[in-house]
Amino acid sequence: KGGVKMLNQTIESLQLPRLLEFEDGSQVTSPEDWQKRREEILDLLCEEEYGLRPPAPLSISAMTNKLDENAYAGKVLEQHMMLSAEIEGGIFSFPLKVFVPKFIENPMVIVYIAFREDVPDRYLPIEEITDEGFAVATFCYNHVAVDGEDNYVGGLAGLLKKEGERAGNDTGKIMMWAWAASRVVDYLETRDDIDHKNIAVMGHSRLGKTALVAAAYDERFTFSFPNNSGCSGDAITRGKEGERIEQITNRFPFWFCPNYKNYAGREADMPFDQHFLVAAIAPRFVCAGTAVEDIWADPNSQYLSYVAADEVYKFLGKDGFIHPNRLPEVGDTFHEGTLGFHMRSGRHFHSRYDWLKFMEFMKKHRIN
Secondary structure, three states: OHHHHHHHHHHHHHOOOOOOEOOOOOEOOOHHHHHHHHHHHHHHHHHHHHOOOOOOOOEEEEEEEEEEEEHHHHOEEEEEEEEEEEEOOEEEEEEEEEEEEOOOOOOOEEEEEEOOOOOOEOOEOHHHHHHOOOEEEEEEHHHOOOOOOOOOOOHHHHHHOOOOOOOOOOOOHHHHHHHHHHHHHHHHOOOOOOOOOOEEEEEEOHHHHHHHHHHHHOOOOOEEEEEOOOEOOOEOOOOOOOOOHHHHHHHOHHHOOHHHHHHOOOHHHOOOOOHHHHHOOOOOEEEEEEEOOOOOOOHHHHHHHHHHHHHHHHHOOOOOEOOOOOOOOOOOEEOOOOEEEEEEOOOOOOOHHHHHHHHHHHHHOOOO
16 A cells, blocks of 8 residues: 555645546546546647647648558568658648558558657667558658758748747747657548557657647547657656756757746746646556656656556546556556556667657557
């Protein structure tokens, strides 16, 4: 029993904003209420952390520029294309690569937001993934919006840019990358060789944060796999070790809306914390990957986010987060519930071990 007490006491001591309570203080008492509360949460995260979500495109089109029907020893269909989304400011295009295992019927698909455009890559062991029976649709985040200070002139940022000073809730780059992941789903919905019911979004580090944001704002993602997403991703900020809002907004202000840096050093004043982002994905699946030496991300604070978000899943009749009543240890894999978690040895990295864990979770919880 000591363990139950320990985790609950830790969470209580953080005095986190409440998930099942509206901004006006009234209680969430039904699933319909939760949908309204979820909208409140999504609006709040737009306003105070990630910036406004760009609108859905007027139309989407894809142009294939390379097709290999016998990639990877003849086992995989590999397609390179240019995906174009028509939005108010013009047409925004970015490269997309799709890999579909040929000998699997209706494969589940993972939308992978990548750091580099190389495939395979040290973070993306494509043959291993397709051998496991998964299709992959991947794009490089820099092709959407540059991960650097470009004054929001390049890529999608350039099309969305308004004249003058950035507004407090102006779209940050994480939201732009997440929006692009949704455009990939727009395209995947036009294909009949993949399983539309089981689409996941995955990324590592800042792109793990992006995978959470993508799933929170797009219910077509049945699974979200944030790997080592840490600060401003799946780690509770209050009481967090390692990176905090001050460090992250000093180094990477362009990831967020300008309002977010107002909370640097005053996390306790935030009307939200990162369990809001995880809970906004309910009742769908989230499974996190963490690493024991990734102190900057802080695995314990990541874990607490799932412990805290669990109440919403339970409220919606789901299994939520099934875990022992203690903090995580190396080698832990908790895959029984709607919320999953693993902690491996080693450092901040997207390893084959992480991939295998995420795919195992997805197979276990596949929706038929």
